[in-house]
Amino acid sequence: MNTARTPALPKLSAYTTLRLGGPARHFVSAVTSEDLVAAVREADAAGEPVLLLGGGSNLVVADAGFDGTLIEVANTGWRRDDGDVVEVEAGQNWDAFVAGLVGAGLGGLECLSGIPGSVGATPIQNVGAYGCEVAESIVSLELYDRRTREVRTLKADELGFAYRTSVLKGTDTGVVLSVRFEIREDGLSAPIRYAELARTLGVEIGARVPAAEAREAVLELRRGKGMVLDPDDHDTWSAGSFFTNPIVPSAEADGVLARITDSVGSEAPQYPAEGGVKLSAAWLIERAGFAKGYPGPGNRVSLSTKHTLALTNRGDATTEDLLALAREVRDGVYERFGVRLHPEPLLINCVI
Template identity: 40%
Template sequence: MPEITPIPLAQLTTLRTGAAPARMWDAETREELIDALQHVWAEGEPWLVLGGGSNLFVGDEPFEGTVIRVLTSGIETLPAPAPGIRRLRVQAGHSWDDFVAYTVERGLAGVAAMSGIPGTVGAAPVQNIGAYGQEVVQTLVEVELIDERTGEIQIVPAAELGLGFRTSVLKHHYGSVPDRSAVILSVTFDLAEVGPGERRIRGEQLRAALGLAEDDTVTLGWVREHVLTTRARKGMVLDDEDPDTFSAGSFFQNAVVSASFARTLPEECPQWPVHPDKDEALVIPLEQFDGYIPPARHAESDVKVSSAWLIEHSGIGKGFRFPRSRAGVSTKHALALTNRGEANAEEIAELARFIQGRVQSEFGLILQPEPVLVGVEL
């Protein structure tokens, strides 16, 4: 078993909190990962799988269990399902941004807008990562996973993962347990073979972020370069010289609310429909049809609202911090809580709770944390 001397999780997570766990194993191959998981499950001890550590907020007390570091890597080309499509299988521990760079270099479209997102490929489907209108769900074919309950290795189609806005059946949401306890071993994507030339960019949100008109044409490489620049301006690209990047990315999710609740918010608050409005299909059995067709029922879509706007308009600006606290809001991005210098988890949690309280008081909405919280409460 690949057991190593435990490393403080503050050194392995981008928010830089957490003590050394009781035990730690490094899994550098698919077989080592499977063996490690089956061992800890058989023992019935607490366990935590650690990829890039970019979506974890770990408490100050040592984790009394085994942390398994997923260090697997590799990209494999599979038979194409159709002309113009490249199907790739990627090991769970592979760096997400390295994977994106790989696709861009080969003229494969579908994930370039997600350049610079830290973490591993195996973590990407768990919360259906996305940026600028692109999401993993748009290119994901299936995942290979090992199920804790049965110990079986299974291939699960994307349609069975419950993928939604920053969620899936595998995600550990704050205050609840995942619908399915399992660990991803590999991920399969279908990407469009568009080549190195210029092309129009689909997606209004991405064009707006990059300052492109609808008819402008650019290469995938240009998109990746400019997305990385945009993320760096917001402190969302890891940089040891920039404390604004010592974060878990967006600490709070953009809130998804009903259309009626969204109308109670100020008109200036940025809002986006989560799904296009659709009329519900009406099926009338032929033997029951009497010639009357009732009016179609129109259901309003839910609305995603900007949590960053809510935070700033509740009186908490970029760079906010309590006196003598080593935790603070990023100076570049109001959604990111940052470790300004050896802050402990309680300092960051104190700031998070204060922000939640302010937004709830001003707008009647409780912001939900996006990272997985381990040994810490809000």
């Protein structure tokens, strides 16, 4: 097994995009799929809790850290498989992979440009942005099943994809080793569905454009919202969108929407969703009184100055500072509108 194991780890703040989190008890770096399986098996045999680390972009780790083994998923690379399918290692940096596809004249994932993190994390929460989700392109994935101690292949229809979730979310029994995506060989983007992106590109909804043009437009939009990692910009010291857009069940939607309209004097943006109506978390946060840059404890954390959905570390914050701000925003939205916001990142050894 080609893994490097250390008895202790510096604080996880060195490994997360929030720059927050205490130490782990052990640290293992797995550079191949075989190493990853072996490391998980070893920790399981020892009865050791396991935390998998990809890009660290979707983790909120407690100040106390993680009392177990942190396994860095460091297997990288991707290859063409069966013409319009590519297979990608779980530890591959997501945006570098998307850039590589576009550079090779391949399309289909360009609207997901600029998203931090690793490939293996994308199916777990069905990562999406600008009108696209990975569920639309995933063919299958290979994972290690910790219950059966076997490597399995799951097809897309077995993954239970829905808005920002899958059967893999909320459970640690499956360890993603690689993911297979269907791509477009004509070099054109997926149909543009997001109005803001269509306006930036100067095209109609549903149009297809060269994948490289779509990628650059998405990156431009993300930079404007502090959603492209930049060590010199504290607005990017975040876990991306901290709250998912809430889905109000159909039976409750009319009452909730009427309450919002009565409260703010205008109708909330709404979108059809399975089983209900999807609302904009950012819109609700702003109308509940939390503007861009809204500060948390001691000004050590704040909402991003560019985008109200991102909670940011201003340089010397603690995880508890961040959680306090998250609670204030969540509770403020609920008290004003009766809508409960739920966190998108994975909370490790902490709650809001």
